[in-house]
Structure formats: C-alpha cells, structure tokens
Amino acid sequence: MKNLIVGQSGGPTSVINGSLAGVYYEAKKKGFDKVYGMVNGIEGLLQEHFIDLDEYFADKNNLELLKRTPSSFLGTCRFKLGSIKEHEETYEKVFKILDKHSIDSFIYIGGNDSMDTVESLSDYAKEKKKKQNFIGVPKTIDNDLPITDHCPGFGSACKYIATTLREVIQDNNCYGNTKPTIAVVEIMGRHAGWLTSASALAKDDSCDGVDAIYLPEIPFNMDSFVQETKELLKKKSSIVIAVSEGIKTEDDQFVCELKDANLLVDSFGHKELAGCAEILCKVLKEKLNVKTRAITLSTLQRAAAHLASKTDLEEAYNCGRKGADLAYRGESGKMVYMNRISSNPYKIKYEVFDDIHKIANIEKKIPLEWIDVDHNYVKQELVDYLRPLIQGEVKQIYKDGIPQHIVLKK
Amino acid sequence: MKNLIVGQSGGPTSVINGSLAGVYYEAKKKGFDKVYGMVNGIEGLLQEHFIDLDEYFADKNNLELLKRTPSSFLGTCRFKLGSIKEHEETYEKVFKILDKHSIDSFIYIGGNDSMDTVESLSDYAKEKKKKQNFIGVPKTIDNDLPITDHCPGFGSACKYIATTLREVIQDNNCYGNTKPTIAVVEIMGRHAGWLTSASALAKDDSCDGVDAIYLPEIPFNMDSFVQETKELLKKKSSIVIAVSEGIKTEDDQFVCELKDANLLVDSFGHKELAGCAEILCKVLKEKLNVKTRAITLSTLQRAAAHLASKTDLEEAYNCGRKGADLAYRGESGKMVYMNRISSNPYKIKYEVFDDIHKIANIEKKIPLEWIDVDHNYVKQELVDYLRPLIQGEVKQIYKDGIPQHIVLKK
Numbered sequence: 001m002k003n004l005i006v007g008q009s010g011g012p013t014s015v016i017n018g019s020l021a022g023v024y025y026e027a028k029k030k031g032f033d034k035v036y037g038m039v040n041g042i043e044g045l046l047q048e049h050f051i052d053l054d055e056y057f058a059d060k061n062n063l064e065l066l067k068r069t070p071s072s073f074l075g076t077c078r079f080k081l082g083s084i085k086e087h088e089e090t091y092e093k094v095f096k097i098l099d100k101h102s103i104d105s106f107i108y109i110g111g112n113d114s115m116d117t118v119e120s121l122s123d124y125a126k127e128k129k130k131k132q133n134f135i136g137v138p139k140t141i142d143n144d145l146p147i148t149d150h151c152p153g154f155g156s157a158c159k160y161i162a163t164t165l166r167e168v169i170q171d172n173n174c175y176g177n178t179k180p181t182i183a184v185v186e187i188m189g190r191h192a193g194w195l196t197s198a199s200a201l202a203k204d205d206s207c208d209g210v211d212a213i214y215l216p217e218i219p220f221n222m223d224s225f226v227q228e229t230k231e232l233l234k235k236k237s238s239i240v241i242a243v244s245e246g247i248k249t250e251d252d253q254f255v256c257e258l259k260d261a262n263l264l265v266d267s268f269g270h271k272e273l274a275g276c277a278e279i280l281c282k283v284l285k286e287k288l289n290v291k292t293r294a295i296t297l298s299t300l301q302r303a304a305a306h307l308a309s310k311t312d313l314e315e316a317y318n319c320g321r322k323g324a325d326l327a328y329r330g331e332s333g334k335m336v337y338m339n340r341i342s343s344n345p346y347k348i349k350y351e352v353f354d355d356i357h358k359i360a361n362i363e364k365k366i367p368l369e370w371i372d373v374d375h376n377y378v379k380q381e382l383v384d385y386l387r388p389l390i391q392g393e394v395k396q397i398y399k400d401g402i403p404q405h406i407v408l409k410k
Numbered sequence: 411m412k413n414l415i416v417g418q419s420g421g422p423t424s425v426i427n428g429s430l431a432g433v434y435y436e437a438k439k440k441g442f443d444k445v446y447g448m449v450n451g452i453e454g455l456l457q458e459h460f461i462d463l464d465e466y467f468a469d470k471n472n473l474e475l476l477k478r479t480p481s482s483f484l485g486t487c488r489f490k491l492g493s494i495k496e497h498e499e500t501y502e503k504v505f506k507i508l509d510k511h512s513i514d515s516f517i518y519i520g521g522n523d524s525m526d527t528v529e530s531l532s533d534y535a536k537e538k539k540k541k542q543n544f545i546g547v548p549k550t551i552d553n554d555l556p557i558t559d560h561c562p563g564f565g566s567a568c569k570y571i572a573t574t575l576r577e578v579i580q581d582n583n584c585y586g587n588t589k590p591t592i593a594v595v596e597i598m599g600r601h602a603g604w605l606t607s608a609s610a611l612a613k614d615d616s617c618d619g620v621d622a623i624y625l626p627e628i629p630f631n632m633d634s635f636v637q638e639t640k641e642l643l644k645k646k647s648s649i650v651i652a653v654s655e656g657i658k659t660e661d662d663q664f665v666c667e668l669k670d671a672n673l674l675v676d677s678f679g680h681k682e683l684a685g686c687a688e689i690l691c692k693v694l695k696e697k698l699n700v701k702t703r704a705i706t707l708s709t710l711q712r713a714a715a716h717l718a719s720k721t722d723l724e725e726a727y728n729c730g731r732k733g734a735d736l737a738y739r740g741e742s743g744k745m746v747y748m749n750r751i752s753s754n755p756y757k758i759k760y761e762v763f764d765d766i767h768k769i770a771n772i773e774k775k776i777p778l779e780w781i782d783v784d785h786n787y788v789k790q791e792l793v794d795y796l797r798p799l800i801q802g803e804v805k806q807i808y809k810d811g812i813p814q815h816i817v818l819k820k
Contacts, residue, residue: 012580012581012584039586040585040587043588044588070577070581071580071581072584075583075585075586076585077585162811162812163716163813164710164714166813166815167480167481167713167716168709168710168713170422170479170480170481170713170815171422171480171481171709171712171713172709173481174422174481174482174485174486175485175486176449176450176454176485177450178450178453178454178485183709201810201811201812202812204809204810204814206814206815206816206817207815207817293708295708295709296705296706298703298706299578299582299593299703299705300574300577300710302581303577303580304574304577306573306577306717307716309811387810387811390812391810391811392811393806393808396803399614400611400614400797400800400801401569401572401719401797401800401801401802402569402572402573402614402800403573403576404616405580405616405617406616407580407583407616
C-alpha cells in the first residue's frame with residue numbers, strides 16, 4: 001500500500017489544475033491508496049494541512065471541472081526551504097510528517113523555484129537514506145524552464161495573449177485614419193520574452209498583427225523606441241505595441257523602474273514589476289503628441305481558463321500522469337519534460353530529465369537568432385515554435401452564463 | 411428604388427457589428443437597392459467615404475464573421491455636428507452628399523452622442539423638407555441610454571466582466587490564508603455603474619464573488635474605503651474589489667483625479683479617466699500594509715468578442731433589423747429600443763421610441779434602490795436584471811487557434 005502527496009507551487013496558470021488532475025488520475029490508476037493534496041504547497045505540508053483528493057475527485061465530473069478551473073486548486077506558496085546545512089530542522093520536519101502519514105511519493109507541480117524544492121528534498125532523502133521519492137512536474141506561463149521544449153501553462157497564456165491582442169488591434173483601429181492612436185500592451189515575463197513574443201500570433205490575413213514587439217532579451221533604448229514609433233506613424237495611424245514587463249535599458253535598468261525606484265521584492269528576491277506600458281505611453285504622448293493607451297494584461301493572462309488551449313491542457317494533464325507514473329516507479333529528483341519530435345505535424349514525447357540540478361534556478365530565454373532586432377519583431381522560426389501550442393479549444397462547462405469552477409471547501 | 415446608408419459612432423463594442431449585420435440583412439430583404447456603409451461615421455460621410463456593403467456581405471459567411479468581429483467594422487468617430495444655427499453649411503453638405511448618391515435613409519448605430527446626431531439631422535430634414543429619414547440603433551457598453559431596458563453591447567461586456575472577475579478571484583485566492591492579497595479591479599463607466607455592477611454576477615455556489623463594489627452613483631469616501639477593507643481582511647485574506655473608473659468623492663472629485671489633475675478632455679468634453687485602481691491600491695498598501703494588485707480591464711471589456719453573450723448578439727442583430735425596417739417605412743427621428751416584458755422567463759419586445767429628443771444626452775444611472783450602500787454591494791433586483799443579458803455563448807470561428815474576424819480592405 002503506497003500513498004502519494006501532490007502540491008502546487010509558484011504563480012498559478014490556467015492549466016496547472018490539469019496537471020493535478022493528471023497526477024490524481026494516474027496515481028489512482030497505478031494503485032496508490034491515498035492521494036493527498038498539500039494545501040498551499042510545502043508551507044501547508046509543514047503544518048500538516050492536506051486533504052484526501054478522493055473527497056473531491058472520486059466524482060469524475062469534478063475532475064472535468066478541475067481541468068477547467070484556473071489558479072491553483074490546492075493553493076500555492078513561495079516558500080523557500082533554504083539550504084540543507086542551515087535549515088536541517090525544516091527538512092527533518094518534512095520527512096517526519098511524510099513518515100507519520102505513510103507517504104511514499106511527493107510530486108511538486110511548479111516552475112524553477114519549485115524544482116529547487118524537489119531537488120533539495122530529493123538530495124536530502126538520498127543523503128539521509130529516507131524512503132520517499134520526489135518528482136517535479138513543470139509549470140510556468142513564463143516558459144523559462146530549461147530542458148523542456150515548453151512548459152504546461154505557457155500555451156494557454158499564448159492563446160489568451162494572441163486572441164486578446166487581435167481584439168485590441170481591432171478596437172484600436174476603430175478611428176481609421178482619422179486619429180492616430182497608440183496602444184502599448186504590457187505582457188508578463190520578468191527576464192524572458194516568450195509570452196510577449198506570442199503577440200506575433202495575432203497576425204493573419206485579416207489582421208495586421210502588432211506593429212512592434214519589445215523583448216527583455218534585447219536592450220531597450222527610449223530614443224530609438226520613440227523614433228521607431230514615429231516611423232510607424234508615418235505608415236499607419238493605428239499602432240499596437242507589445243512590450244514585456246521586464247524590458248531593460250542598456251545599463252541594465254528596468255524601464256518600469258524609471259518611474260519609481262521603490263520596488264518591492266518578493267521572498268525569492270524577484271522585483272515586482274509594474275507600469276512599464278504607462279511609462280512608455282507617457283513618453284510617446286509627450287514626444288509625439290498622440291493619443292495613447294496603456295493596457296496591462298496583468299493576472300488575466302495566467303487565469304483565463306475560458307481561453308485555455310486544448311493542446312496545452314492535454315499536455316499539462318499528460319505531464320501530471322507521467323509524474324505519477326515516475327513516482328510509482330520510485331524515481332526521485334527527476335522532472336517530467338516535453339521533447340518536441342516535430343512541429344509539422346506537431347508531435348511531443350513525454351520524457352524524464354534525470355539531473356534536476358541542471359533545471360532549478362536556470363532561466364531559459366528566447367534564442368537571439370529567433371528575434372528580428374532590426375524590425376522589433378520576432379522571426380518566423382519563433383512563430384512556428386509557438387503556433388502548435390495554442391491549437392484547439394477547451395469546451396467550458398457554463399452555468400448561468402459563466403464558466404464553472406471547482407474550489408476547496410472551507 | 412431606394413438606397414440606405416448606415417454608420418457606426420462612438421466607442422466600439424463586442425457586438426456593434428451584430429447590429430450592422432442586422433441592418434444589412436433586413437435592408438436587403440426589404441428591397442433597398444444599395445446599402446452603403448459610411449467609413450468612420452458622419453466624418454467619413456462628409457468626405458464621401460463610404461462603401462457598398464454587398465462587396466463584403468453578399469457572401470453569407472462574411473456576415474457570420476462580421477457578427478463575431480469586435481470594434482466597429484466601418485470605423486467610428488466622435489464628430490459632433492454642432493447646432494443647426496451655427497453649422498448650417500455642414501448640414502447642407504450632408505444632404506447634398508445624400509442626394510448626390512440617391513440615399514433615402516440613414517441609420518446610425520451608437521450611444522447618447524450618436525442619438526444627438528440622428529436627432530439633429532432629422533430635425534433639419536423636417537425643417538427643410540428634405541426627403542431623407544434618420545433612425546437610431548442603440549449601442550453602448552455603458553448601458554446609460556434612457557428609455558431602452560438595456561443596450562446592445564452591454565450584455566457581452568457584463569459576460570466578460572463576470573467571467574474575468576471569477577477568474578481573477580480564483581487567481582487571487584491562490585495563497586489561501588498564508589498571505590493577505592487585495593486585487594482592485596477597475597471597470598469602465600464614467601457616470602453610471604452598470605458595468606461595474608456586473609461584477610456581482612461572478613458569485614455562485616463555487617465562488618464567493620467580489621467582496622465589495624464601488625459605484626459612481628454613491629459618493630466615495632477614502633477613509634470609509636480603508637476601514638471597510640480592513641474589516642474584510644479580518645474575515646478573509648483574499649479580497650477582490652470592483653471599482654468604477656468614475657467613482658467620485660463627496661465633493662464631486664474623481665478619485666482618479668486625486669493623482670493627477672492634468673486630464674485630457676475628448677471632443678465631447680468627457681474627461682479621460684484612468685488610474686483609479688492604482689490610487690486605491692497605493693492607499694491600501696500604505697494604510698494596511700498588504701500586498702495589492704491593480705487590474706484595469708481597459709478596452710478588453712468592450713472588445714472581447716470571444717466571450718460575447720449570445721443573447722446580446724441576437725439583440726444587437728434584431729435592433730439592427732428593426733432599424734432597417736423603420737427606415738424602410740420612412741420613419742424619422744426615432745430610435746429602436748428594447749422593452750423587457752418579463753425577466754423570468756426573459757422576454758424582450760423591440761419597440762420604437764418616437765421622441766429622440768428625450769434620449770440624446772441623457773445618462774441613465776443605476777436606480778439607488780438597487781444599490782446596497784451599507785454593504786458596498788448591489789441588491790438582488792440588480793442581479794436579476796443583469797443575469798438574462800449574459801446567457802448563451804457565441805460559437806467562434808477559429809483559425810489556427812484564434813477567433814477569426816473580418817476587416818475593411820485598405
């Protein structure tokens with residue numbers, strides 16, 4: 001008789017619950033007795049705050065609702081375990097709790113920071129000859145995890161961004177040539193421009209697409225930006241510009257910091273970014289005397305389950321299943337990843353990465369050869385990479401006009 | 411042989427093209443020979459910039475795409491004709507152009523300002539014994555037009571707001587009780603809180619809904635706001651607050667003006683509002699020392715055709731058809747409106763309002779008896795009023811993962 005515990009960590013996505021559904025489904029199928037969910041990740045585990053997932057998901061309808069519920073069903077945390085050396089008592093506590101509840105396997109669904117947790121726990125277990133094994137299932141809208149071709153959660157965010165940008169372009173275009181109008185749309189992504197690059201997907205026969213894309217991979221120059229926008233205005237009067245929240249000047253300063261240096265720092269040392277689009281709009285208004293509008297996609301881009309990509313949700317689910325399979329087989333310190341066999345036809349193989357040390361805390365950026373620096377745009381290779389990830393729609397379960405979700409009982 | 415011209419004016423909506431589709435369909439059915447579309451409203455008409463709609467919509471597939479395309483297909487304007495007395499030459503020019511192209515009927519799809527244009531042209535035609543007739547078809551996401559039970563465009567914006575708010579609530583809730591987090595969501599609506607009130611629709615068995623709703627109909631007090639939020643935090647740690655962009659203090663000052671008095675004024679004298687959520691977040695962060703996030707729905711709420719309400723789109727289409735019918739029958743200076751026969755079952759009758767003078771430039775606000783001032787929320791009557799408007803989904807026509815639109819050729 002084996003028991004498993006699963007947790008969710010870091011920023012939520014539209015389909016992170018798809019992975020949870022996959023873990024639950026496969027774990028039960030493989031014969032795990034109890035499948036527990038830690039409430040608010042490792043932080044909840046340390047307080048023995050977890051639930052028996054059968055309580056919710058023995059009912060298959062609820063599992064379908066779970067797949068369509070954005071954010072982390074189990075709740076999340078940004079708790080850092082710290083080094084084994086300095087925080088041995090925390091590590092001991094984790095294993096004491098796991099032992100107490102006869103838990104054999106631990107699956108963590110998360111991004112870079114969560115893989116760090118999986119790595120540390122797995123290392124500790126090996127060092128101290130503990131019986132438990134630890135598996136990571138990737139998740140991040142930012143797509144900045146190395147090794148995996150892309151991350152579950154990213155495709156749905158791309159689909160939201162592309163759809164929304166196309167609607168924003170239509171909206172911005174409504175004054176035709178009668179009034180120059182510039183919309184600057186700010187998209188998430190601290191150091192990697194993957195999400196912002198998805199704005200390129202808005203373009204098709206009936207849509208010009210965005211007019212420029214500014215990515216954090218390329219140093220940002222305010223004078224060039226103004227000049228480039230001025231050039232665009234000579235050709236057309238409705239301009240939509242996509243910018244990453246994380247664009248930085250040549251001297252490595254976040255553009256959003258140009259407004260206000262008093263930034264908050266979260267518990268992982270990330271600076272909180274906001275207001276970059278507003279700053280750019282202010283500059284354009286001043287320099288070019290045009291109507292501008294700053295649009296910030298904020299958490300909508302990671303929570304818009306109503307626009308989830310079917311491909312993405314299926315992949316999230318499959319990564320969860322693969323994770324439970326690995327856990328069952330006693331593997332530890334490993335992460336499920338996706339290996340792209342081909343783009344056309346699109347084919348993914350779910351594989352296992354053995355050396356999680358190489359994953360944790362490394363950020364994958366857009367390869368520079370996929371960026372068209374001269375035109376502030378992305379190259380076709382990047383569009384070809386992104387396109388398969390947004391294919392297919394997830395049929396929502398509507399009730400009274402709004403998609404239904406499932407939530408933890410209080 | 412009769413010809414008709416139709417235009418779109420004011421801010422776009424998700425379904426204003428549904429009304430255009432309805433006008434075109436009914437006008438052709440009734441036997442109008444040419445159905446022209448003015449490009450960028452009356453401003454385009456004055457430059458003889460219009461198109462023959464057969465060119466696009468003789469193909470029925472394109473008419474279906476039109477219904478699913480947000481923003482104004484024909485382009486819009488905010489051109490004010492001015493008084494007949496002072497701008498007689500402009501009025502004469504309009505009629506000269508209409509005569510030149512043998513146009514008998516004029517339909518304008520728009521909000522308060524557009525009805526003002528319909529009224530003035532109709533008055534002028536009657537005064538000068540011109541043959542043309544002028545009909546208004548209502549449109550506004552703000553729902554602030556009087557007489558009509560509600561406006562086409564409003565229901566889809568409500569569906570977007572309710573769906574998005576539910577997703578934001580899920581997202582904001584992801585830290586559970588581990589970290590107090592407040593999201594302040596800013597929703598459109600200059601003087602009427604209709605759109606903001608739609609946030610109440612997010613609530614159901616599985617969703618607590620928003621925790622407070624601040625409407626422009628009720629004077630806003632910053633100290634009370636902080637105190638009320640403090641009280642909320644005693645009960646729960648994830649708080650989502652919906653605020654109208656147009657909330658005003660007791661001394662009639664926009665909250666968004668508290669930051670910056672240098673507001674722009676558009677050609678109708680409306681002040682441009684922005685940043686109210688940010689100001690409130692800043693105050694809460696300072697006074698309560700909590701994590702806050704300002705989310706501004708911006709133009710997304712009026713452009714999200716992918717979340718259009720089927721009920722709303724059908725009504726927009728039917729209002730357009732009714733407008734073409736009135737035009738065919740030679741009526742003038744009249745507006746189509748919707749009369750609610752019952753809410754349960756929901757039943758609407760399309761009627762004609764004779765005295766357009768009573769419509770133009772009057773803003774309909776939320777009746778005070780529908781607002782729960784003591785709890786910063788709305789009463790059940792208002793929810794019952796809103797609920798039917800968001801029912802049903804419009805099947806999108808996806809191509810390559812993104813809903814397709816149709817746009818004017820260049």
